[in-house]
Structures are given as structure tokens and as C-alpha cells.
Amino acid sequence: xxxxxxPQEKVHGLMxxxxxxxxxxxxxxxxxxxxxxxxxxxxxxxxxxxxxxTFGIWRSHSxxxxxxxxxxxxxxxxxxxxxxxxxxxxxxxxxxxxxxTDMGVQCVGGICSGVYTTDSASQLEYLVNNSDxxxxxxxxxxxxxxxxxxxxxxxxxxxxxxxxxxxxxGFTDPQIIFLDELYDLxxxxxxxxxxxFDAGIDATKPEDTAILVYTSGTxxxxxGAMISHGNLMYSVxxxxxxxxxxxxxxxxxxxxxxxxxxxxFSVNAPIAAGSTTNFAESPETIFDNLQEVSPQTFVAVPRxxxxxxxxxxxxxxxxxxxxxxxxxxxxKAGGARAACxxxxxxxxxxxxxxxxxxxxxxxxxxxxxxxxDRLRRGGSGAAPISPELLQxxxxxxxxxxxxxxxxxxSGVICINCDDTNKIGTVGRALPGAEIRISDEGEIQYxxxxxxxxxxxxxxxxxxxxxxxxxxxxxDVGMLDNQGFLKITGRLKDIIITAGGKNITPAEIENKLKFxxxxxxxxxxGDKRKFLTCLVMIxxxxxxxxxxxxxxxxxxxxSLCAAPEVQDLIRETVEEVNKDFxxxxxxxxxxxxxxxxxxxxxxxTPTMKLKRSFVxxxxxxxxxxxx
Amino acid sequence: xxxxxxxxxxxLQIDNLESYYGxxxxxxxxxxxxxxxxxxxxxxxxGAGKTTLLKTISGVMDPEKGTVTMEGxxxxxxxxxxxxxxxxxxxxxxxEIFPLMTVAExxxxxxxxxxxxxxxxxxxxxxxxxFPILKDRRNQRAGTLSGGQQQMLAIGRGLMSHPKLxxxxxxxxxxxxxxxxxxxxIIVRLNKEQKVTMMLVEQNAKVALDAADYxxxxxxGRIVMNDSADVLAASKDIQEFYxxxxxDENQRGQRRWKQxxxxx
Numbered sequence: 057x058x059x060x061x062x063p064q065e066k067v068h069g070l071m072x073x074x075x076x077x078x079x080x081x082x083x084x085x086x087x088x089x090x091x092x093x094x095x096x097x098x099x100x101x102x103x104x105x106x107x108x109x110t111f112g113i114w115r116s117h118s119x120x121x122x123x124x125x126x127x128x129x130x131x132x133x134x135x136x137x138x139x140x141x142x143x144x145x146x147x148x149x150x151x152x153x154x155x156x157t158d159m160g161v162q163c164v165g166g167i168c169s170g171v172y173t174t175d176s177a178s179q180l181e182y183l184v185n186n187s188d189x190x191x192x193x194x195x196x197x198x199x200x201x202x203x204x205x206x207x208x209x210x211x212x213x214x215x216x217x218x219x220x221x222x223x224x225x226g227f228t229d230p231q232i233i234f235l236d237e238l239y240d241l242x243x244x245x246x247x248x249x250x251x252x253f254d255a256g257i258d259a260t261k262p263e264d265t266a267i268l269v270y271t272s273g274t275x276x277x278x279x280g281a282m283i284s285h286g287n288l289m290y291s292v293x294x295x296x297x298x299x300x301x302x303x304x305x306x307x308x309x310x311x312x313x314x315x316x317x318x319x320x321f322s323v324n325a326p327i328a329a330g331s332t333t334n335f336a337e338s339p340e341t342i343f344d345n346l347q348e349v350s351p352q353t354f355v356a357v358p359r360x361x362x363x364x365x366x367x368x369x370x371x372x373x374x375x376x377x378x379x380x381x382x383x384x385x386x387x388k389a390g391g392a393r394a395a396c397x398x399x400x401x402x403x404x405x406x407x408x409x410x411x412x413x414x415x416x417x418x419x420x421x422x423x424x425x426x427x428x429d430r431l432r433r434g435g436s437g438a439a440p441i442s443p444e445l446l447q448x449x450x451x452x453x454x455x456x457x458x459x460x461x462x463x464x465x466s467g468v469i470c471i472n473c474d475d476t477n478k479i480g481t482v483g484r485a486l487p488g489a490e491i492r493i494s495d496e497g498e499i500q501y502x503x504x505x506x507x508x509x510x511x512x513x514x515x516x517x518x519x520x521x522x523x524x525x526x527x528x529x530x531d532v533g534m535l536d537n538q539g540f541l542k543i544t545g546r547l548k549d550i551i552i553t554a555g556g557k558n559i560t561p562a563e564i565e566n567k568l569k570f571x572x573x574x575x576x577x578x579x580x581g582d583k584r585k586f587l588t589c590l591v592m593i594x595x596x597x598x599x600x601x602x603x604x605x606x607x608x609x610x611x612x613x614s615l616c617a618a619p620e621v622q623d624l625i626r627e628t629v630e631e632v633n634k635d636f637x638x639x640x641x642x643x644x645x646x647x648x649x650x651x652x653x654x655x656x657x658x659x660t661p662t663m664k665l666k667r668s669f670v671x672x673x674x675x676x677x678x679x680x681x682x
Numbered sequence: 683x684x685x686x687x688x689x690x691x692x693x694l695q696i697d698n699l700e701s702y703y704g705x706x707x708x709x710x711x712x713x714x715x716x717x718x719x720x721x722x723x724x725x726x727x728x729g730a731g732k733t734t735l736l737k738t739i740s741g742v743m744d745p746e747k748g749t750v751t752m753e754g755x756x757x758x759x760x761x762x763x764x765x766x767x768x769x770x771x772x773x774x775x776x777x778e779i780f781p782l783m784t785v786a787e788x789x790x791x792x793x794x795x796x797x798x799x800x801x802x803x804x805x806x807x808x809x810x811x812x813f814p815i816l817k818d819r820r821n822q823r824a825g826t827l828s829g830g831q832q833q834m835l836a837i838g839r840g841l842m843s844h845p846k847l848x849x850x851x852x853x854x855x856x857x858x859x860x861x862x863x864x865x866x867x868i869i870v871r872l873n874k875e876q877k878v879t880m881m882l883v884e885q886n887a888k889v890a891l892d893a894a895d896y897x898x899x900x901x902x903g904r905i906v907m908n909d910s911a912d913v914l915a916a917s918k919d920i921q922e923f924y925x926x927x928x929x930d931e932n933q934r935g936q937r938r939w940k941q942x943x944x945x946x
Contacts, residue, residue, distance in 0.1 A: 196939070198939035204934065227934060603711040603747065609711075610712075610714060610905045611907055614908075653942060
């Protein structure tokens with residue numbers, strides 16, 4: 057079949073292209089994820105592929121189970137009439153079934169598109185219709201109800217498959233079947249056509265679209281980014297060199313799989329590496345699950361890294377004097393060691409001894425407490441992270457490295473790695489990738505993981521590429537002389553004040569967000585006389601602040617209204633203002649006094665504020681300031 | 683309309699209260715106010731910290747942090763009997779009457795902190811006027827009363843200390859809907875006629891909100907929502923989680939899952 061592979065080399069145990077600037081990209085001789093999955097399932101057989109917690113117990117599922125489930129699911133869809141190149145949508149929290157659906161669909165030539173469980177019925181309607189989905193998988197009765205609300209507007213949908221029967225016993229509907237019924241259909245189809253699944257896998261080509269990933273779309277409707285098998289193979293292969301995963305590794309999957317970052321990290325990378333994916337029970341239990349799994353590699357968003365840090369900080373705040381002293385000493389020793397490592401200098405004997413002592417006495421317990429005692433590499437992406445926070449993690453012996461990517465680059469563009477980590481930058485371009493900075497300062501990118509375009513949206517696709525075919529990231533940044541990329545903001549977010557001054561709000565916002573009391577912030581000021589901002593406070597830390605200072609409050613709104621809290625934020629703003637020129641200083645601010653959840657329009661599923669929604673929804677607050 | 687913000691006539695003020703059972707933090711920073719003449723209710727599921735809150739107010743438990751102020755005086759470190767003398771009486775969950783004593787003796791126990799004989803006699807008559815059934819059973823052992831009568835006795839016993847503020851812990855517990863209604867009617871009458879300010883902890887949100895002027899909702903040791911009782915009763919989250927009103931009927935005609943709480 058593939059008789060002439062481009063030159064290959066072994067990287068961390070896997071064979072990949074020596075030259076990653078040219079496709080097709082191979083991993084162990086396979087050029088698509090379905091082919092690679094088949095190979096892994098054949099060789100790893102009964103070893104554990106993933107674990108899921110049921111009734112409080114982590115249960116293991118083998119690579120054989122994985123393959124059988126994906127096969128029966130894919131063939132079940134074939135028997136119901138799925139054609140190659142058609143789209144299947146999935147509306148579910150992360151689960152092993154999510155992964156079976158993803159791979160089952162791709163193995164028979166379909167395209168898998170994820171829908172966030174926080175999306176409303178009307179958003180579901182748009183996503184199903186826009187993607188021309190033929191099938192829809194829903195997690196349970198709650199998600200099914202969203203479909204039922206809008207079913208009359210979904211004419212092209214052939215069948216809906218419900219994964220969890222709970223609460224739906226006795227429910228029947230000609231358009232709806234349950235997942236176990238689909239497995240049965242697939243098993244029957246397999247018995248009648250034993251070659252069908254292999255044929256489906258063999259027919260996958262690197263240039264075929266594998267998945268659709270809808271971008272949150274702060275302006276206008278969401279757009280479906282088409283990501284090919286080749287794109288995903290490149291992301292995984294190119295990430296391998298600097299961020300290896302091994303077949304003995306445990307990973308923890310908790311961000312929505314609809315998000316490209318978790319998809320590549322928890323579905324595609326484990327198929328390449330043979331590592332074990334553990335599904336967190338829910339976003340609320342993530343800290344417990346981290347302790348239980350203690351992963352070797354872990355990727356999260358800055359918000360989670362911040363949360364872990366604040367939990368430790370809060371516990372230290374309540375500790376005894378001796379404990380506080382010990383913690384400070386341990387951090388000092390860890391910080392000294394981290395600084396030496398970062399500069400590539402050898403660690404002086406005394407500093408090494410101090411670190412070893414404090415590591416044994418305190419730091420290793422701390423790491424165990426936060427579930428990071430086995431962590432080899434922690435990744436942070438999807439939003440900027442505070443350098444101080446990264447330094448703290450390095451000091452306690454947890455290497456957290458920042459990376460950068462976007463949906464349109466199949467998740468990754470840059471990553472930092474252990475031996476060449478530069479805090480404050482997002483690292484260097486992946487092997488084989490090129491980055492350039494346009495005259496406007498925009499980061500432009502060219503590599504094997506640049507997406508194919510937006511589904512049925514050639515105009516938007518054209519806008520996303522330069523005339524000479526580079527991906528326009530929409531981010532502003534700079535490259536240093538060693539090739540490290542530093543992001544300064546979003547191009548379209550640039551504020552032009554009434555005075556005509558161009559301001560990159562992200563620079564100010566990031567500085568503000570480094571405060572433990574500020575969860576997120578949006579700087580306002582386009583076409584206005586001066587800058588202001590809307591602040592979303594960090595509930596836990598501000599509550600703690602209020603408690604410690606005996607500031608009375610009852611609920612979230614009264615917490616935001618407390619004069620002491622207002623002063624706290626004002627001090628932070630004034631502190632940050634010192635770093636900026638007069639025109640870039642924040643003159644006033646307001647707190648958003650409703651506790652936002654992922655269900656709200658103003659927040660992305662990764663809990664970031666969406667500028668345009670915030671500006672329209674809180675126009676009242678903004679007008680108070682001008 | 684938020685009447686809770688005015689400074690005047692605050693009977694009880696709690697600021698940043700934290701209480702522990704050993705290492706378990708049961709109250710995580712609660713602040714609230716009770717105004718004179720009001721019925722204030724604290725709603726919440728099992729384990730929300732409601733009973734702990736009442737126990738901390740009445741001095742049965744000492745808080746780790748925070749203050750409890752009664753008419754301007756800190757009372758959080760006082761002994762329970764001193765707090766009763768200041769005018770706070772706690773009617774505990776599950777009544778906790780003295781089962782082997784007679785009804786009359788139980789009521790007399792309520793006046794333990796008082797010395798004025800004539801006043802005590804008058805108050806006994808007052809209690810019997812609100813709960814005539816207790817008068818009929820005055821010589822009967824309290825343990826032989828029905829649940830509803832025991833609850834009446836517990837409230838009556840509480841009244842005997844002539845309280846300014848009565849802390850009621852789940853008066854509806856184990857009572858039939860009819861008896862619950864009867865007890866609540868008396869609570870409202872006592873509030874109106876005897877000017878007893880009430881702080882009422884309840885799981886039965888419907889009766890509590892009907893009777894109360896103002897309400898707090900507790901979850902996991904924190905207050906997540908507070909407003910006047912009418913506003914609370916109209917809130918989507920309260921309706922779904924406490925009043926059992928199903929919001930929108932769906933296509934299937936049945937629903938098992940719950941919406942997410944937002945407390946707005």
C-alpha cells in the first residue's frame with residue numbers, strides 16, 4: 057500500500073518523518089489516525105487504553121474494547137446509511153463513548169463534529185444544520201430534550217443516537233435509537249460484511265477532512281474549521297519531539313473534547329503513543345481526579361493552573377508559622393534550582409543540597425497533594441498564563457510549559473520544552489513549521505497542520521489566509537532572535553481611542569489577570585476618550601479575602617458591591633497602571649456582579665470572557681463609566 | 683425591594699461566621715441580618731449548615747471566626763444560658779422536649795431564667811391561649827403527646843423565656859401538611875401579636891416563604907441568594923430546586939434532569 061515512505065526517523069520510540077515540512081506525515085508508517093488506531097489495537101490488544109470512573113471505581117478498558125466499540129459504532133452508522141464525507145455531530149460530555157464515536161465515524165470515512173453540552177437548543181440547531189449532519193449523538197435525556205425542542209427544523213438529520221438510557225426507559229421514537237442498539241446493528245453488519253471496516257479504514261486519506269471544529273465565533277455565527285487526517289497526524293508527530301508521550305503514561309481528559317486542544321491531546325496523541333487516557337468524572341471533580349490519576353502528562357488552561365495554585369496558597373495562609381516558614385524556604389530553594397535550570401547553568405552544591413532537603417521534607421508532599429507527583433510535563437494553552445505562576449510551578453518541581461495554538465492550526469503552533477523553556481513566551485515553532493510577523497505585527501503561520509478552510513464558507517476561509525497562503529492567526533506578537541514567540545494581543549481587539557491612540561488591550565488585561573483576585577477582565581475604550589474595564593472577580597479568592605478581613609457579604613452580588621472589594625480591585629488596577637503610559641491607563645472599572653457560568657453567552661467553554669458579548673450585555677455598566 | 687440594608691432596628695447581625703465540626707468546615711463565611719419584627723427564613727438542603735448556624739447563634743457551638751451581634755453586643759463567646767437571658771431562644775430540631783415531665787413542667791422549664799412569678803403565670807396563660815390543646819393536656823407526660831403537640835410544646839416552652847428573637851429549627855419536621863400549616867399560622871400570629879422576631883430554618887420552602895418577610899438560601903455553608911420572600915418565591919432556581927415547580931414541560935412530557943443553578 058504505502059510502498060514509498062518519505063525518510064523516517066525514530067523519535068521517542070515512534071517512527072516519524074525526518075523532514076516535517078512536507079506531507080504526508082507518517083507515524084509508524086500510518087498516514088491517518090484510523091490506520092494508526094488499528095495498528096495500536098492490534099499490537100497493544102488487552103492493555104489498558106482508557107479508564108472511566110463508574111460508581112466511584114476507575115474501570116479499565118482495553119485497546120481491543122476500543123477497537124470493537126469503534127468498529128460496531130462505525131459499521132452501525134454505515135448500515136443506517138452514512139456515506140463517506142458526511143458529518144456526524146456529537147453532543148456529550150467527555151466519555152469513552154465520545155472517543156468511540158469520534159474514531160468510529162472517522163474509520164468509516166465520516167467527519168466528526170463536536171457540540172458543547174452548554175450550547176442551547178437553538179445553537180444545536182444551527183450547528184447540526186450548518187454542518188449538514190446526518191446523525192447526531194446525544195449523551196442523555198437532558199441533551200436529547202434539546203434535540204426534541206428543535207427537531208422540526210432539522211430536516212436532514214437521519215437518526216439520533218442516545219448514549220445513556222437512564223431516565224428514558226420506555227421512551228420510543230422512530231428517529232431515535234440507543235447506543236447499544238447501534239452497536240448491535242454494527243455487529244450484525246460486521247458479521248455480514250467482515251471486510252467492511254478494514255476497507256473503510258484503508259480508504260481514509262491524509263487529505264480527507266477528519267473532524268469539524270466549530271470556533272466560538274465572537275462575531276457572527278460559529279464557523280466549522282475543517283481539519284484533515286494529515287493535519288492531525290502533523291500536530292501529533294511534530295509535538296512528539298518536544299512534548300513526548302510514552303505508552304506507560306497516564307493522562308487526564310477533562311476539557312471538552314469539542315475543543316481542539318483536548319481532542320489532539322486526549323484522543324490523537326494517545327493513539328500515537330499508546331498511553332492511557334483517564335476521563336475525569338466532571339469538571340467539578342477535576343482536583344480529586346488529578347490526585348487519583350496523578351498523570352505523567354497533563355494539559356490544562358491557565359484558569360485551572362491558577363485554581364490549583366490558589367488552593368495551595370489558601371491552605372498555606374491558614375498554616376502555622378513554622379509551616380509557613382518551611383514553605384517559604386522550600387520555595388526559595390526550588391526557585392533557585394529552577395532559575396539555574398532555566399539558564400542552563402549547573403546547580404551549585406549548596407543549592408542542590410538545599411533543594412534535595414526541601415524536596416524530601418515538603419515539596420514532594422505538596423506535589424502529591426495536588427496530584428502532580430508523577431508529572432513529567434504540564435502544558436498550558438488556550439489563553440495567556442502568568443509568568444509568576446509558571447515560576448511557582450517550576451519552583452515546586454512541576455514543569456508547566458506554555459504553548460500556543462488555535463483551532464485553525466489543529467491545536468498547536470508553538471510549544472516550550474523542558475530544556476529550552478522561556479517563561480513569558482509560548483516557545484518555538486514546531487519542527488517543520490514556519491512563523492512570520494506581518495507588517496501589522498500579525499503572527500502568520502505555515503505548516504502541515506494548517507486547516508483546510510471553513511465548512512461551506514469560502515469567504516471566511518479566504519479572509520483567514522494571506523494571498524501567498526499563510527494562515528493569519530489574528531494574534532499580534534513578536535519573535536525574538538532565538539525564535540521564541542511572544543504574543544501581545546488580538547489584532548481585531550486593538551482599541552483606537554478617541555484620541556487616535558492604538559492600544560492592545562490584551563497586554564493590559566493579562567497584567568490585570570495576574571492578580572489572584574481577578575479571574576478575567578475586558579478593557580473598553582474603542583472610540584472613547586479613555587480606557588475602562590469590566591472585571592470578573594475570582595470568587596474563591598475574593599471570598600477568602602473578605603473572610604480574612606471580616607468584610608460582610610451574603611451572596612456574589614453583595615461581595616462585588618463591598619467597598620473593600622472595590623478598593624482591592626482599584627488597588628490592583630492602579631498598580632498595573634504604573635506599567636503603562638498615560639493613555640493606556642485604566643481610568644475606571646466596574647465589577648460584573650453576576651456569577652457567570654459556561655451557559656452564559658459572555659463566557660467561552662473554557663471560561664474566558666468574550667469581548668463582544670460582554671460589551672453588549674453590560675452596556676449599562678459601561679455607560680456608567682463614561 | 684431590599685429592606686435588609688438599613689442599619690436601624692437590627693436585632694441580630696452575623697458577620698463572616700465560620701464554624702467547624704473538627705476539621706470539617708460547616709459554615710464558610712456567612713453574613714446576615716435579622717430586623718426587629720421580621721420573620722427571616724434560611725432555606726437549604728441537608729448539610730447546608732442551617733442547624734449549625736442556629737447552634738452557633740444560640741451559643742451551643744462556638745464559631746472559629748466571625749461575630750454574632752445582638753442589638754449591638756457581641757454574643758458569640760457567651761454561654762447558651764447568657765444568650766437566653768439576652769432574649770434569644772432556640773427551638774431545636776426534633777423538638778427535644780423533656781418526655782418524662784408533664785406538659786406544665788416542660789413549660790415551667792422554659793422560664794428557668796426568670797424570677798418574676800406573676801409574669802411567669804401570665805405568660806403560661808398566654809402560651810395556653812395560643813395552644814389550647816396543651817392546656818387540656820397539662821398534666822400528661824410530654825412524651826405521650828403527638829408530634830404536632832410536641833412541636834407546639836417546644837415553641838410554647840421557648841416563649842416562656844420572653845424572647846426577643848426565636849430561632850426555630852425545622853418546625854415542620856415530621857408533621858402532616860395540615861399540622862405544618864397550623865404551626866406556621868401560630869408562628870405568624872406570635873410574630874404579629876407578641877412581637878417576637880423569628881429566624882426560621884426550613885426545608886419546606888413553600889410554607890417558610892409564605893410566612894417569612896425575608897429569606898436566605900444556604901448551600902454548602904455559604905449563602906448563595908438572599909432577598910425578600912416574594913422575590914425568592916418567584917426566582918427560577920428556588921422554584922425548580924425548592925418549590926418543585928417544573929419550569930417548562932418538554933416534548934417527552936417528563937423530565938429527570940435539573941437545570942444548572944445560577945442563583946440570580
